[in-house]
């Protein structure tokens with residue numbers, strides 16, 4: 001049974017693990033939260049040591065065929081767009097490698113014409129020669145379309161459901177293939193069938209009541225751990241950030257609630273990786289790294305060409321599927337529009353140094369294709 005079928009089963013949330021998880025989301029005082037934090041830190045150290053895996057997102061394209069009301073790349077937003085060539089992707093990746101990164105997440109809007117299977121496979125094959133750990137966060141695809149990308153060297157696939165609230169999902173996704181809630185929900189299983197060895201899921205908090213989102217996200221984690229057991233599972237809890245389109249969160253998700261969800265995830269799923277992005281401030285990230293987080297991005301840019309200026313000469317707007325040139329004024333260097341504004345603007349070196357001050361060991365790479373030869 002696929003998760004989209006399990007999701008319709010009223011018994012989905014009745015397992016012992018999920019009842020325990022739900023109980024941990026109930027309001028609790030300082031003492032209760034501190035006790036959870038102590039246990040979560042102990043479990044994190046037991047399962048992951050003092051390591052913190054660092055990665056960088058590399059945006060390939062901000063073209064998109066979907067209308068998602070909360071996203072800067074939404075199809076009808078009059079933003080500056082570009083799709084990097086494979087050479088430009090390599091230039092961005094070499095910049096990240098020079099900063100120390102050996103783990104890169106390739107991100108793109110959903111546009112099969114520009115971000116095709118061939119394009120992704122070519123880009124991955126090129127980068128795999130010097131970046132040992134490559135993951136994708138692109139529009140959901142069929143298993144057969146993922147397979148060449150896995151063969152080219154991609155090992156991780158990240159896909160956020162955005163919201164597990166079916167009604168809110170329909171309200172927020174008004175055009176494009178992303179309207180299909182179940183197709184997206186089953187994407188991690190298609191990726192697993194294609195051979196990805198890391199699966200990342202998440203919800204974009206702020207679109208529906210956080211307790212419900214967290215509970216269904218936990219149910220999805222629980223399902224993947226049981227059905228896609230050969231892959232490792234990571235979970236992300238991104239919160240909405242300012243972006244083109246000026247969408248405002250419809251539901252609160254406070255710092256305290258974020259902490260409580262991270263703790264509950266760690267206590268109920270000790271072996272699951274928890275990912276933290278630069279959407280959160282430096283001060284909050286410094287607190288969260290002690291509680292259960294195991295992977296973080298650093299020094300991120302959320303626009304294609306953001307690290308090196310690559311692609312600047314091809315910037316355009318896209319109107320009704322057609323590229324409309326944008327003329328730069330004299331001396332102006334156009335850059336593509338970012339997906340959202342980041343909050344932690346520290347450089348990778350600064351983040352790394354801070355982690356060491358906090359007693360953690362930054363890890364730039366924790367897997368290499370060579371390892372599969374001996375397993």
Ligand code: SF4
Nearest residue numbers: 064068071073074109
């Ligand atoms: S969230 Fe993804 S699919 Fe939706 S508009 Fe943004 S890039 Fe496109």
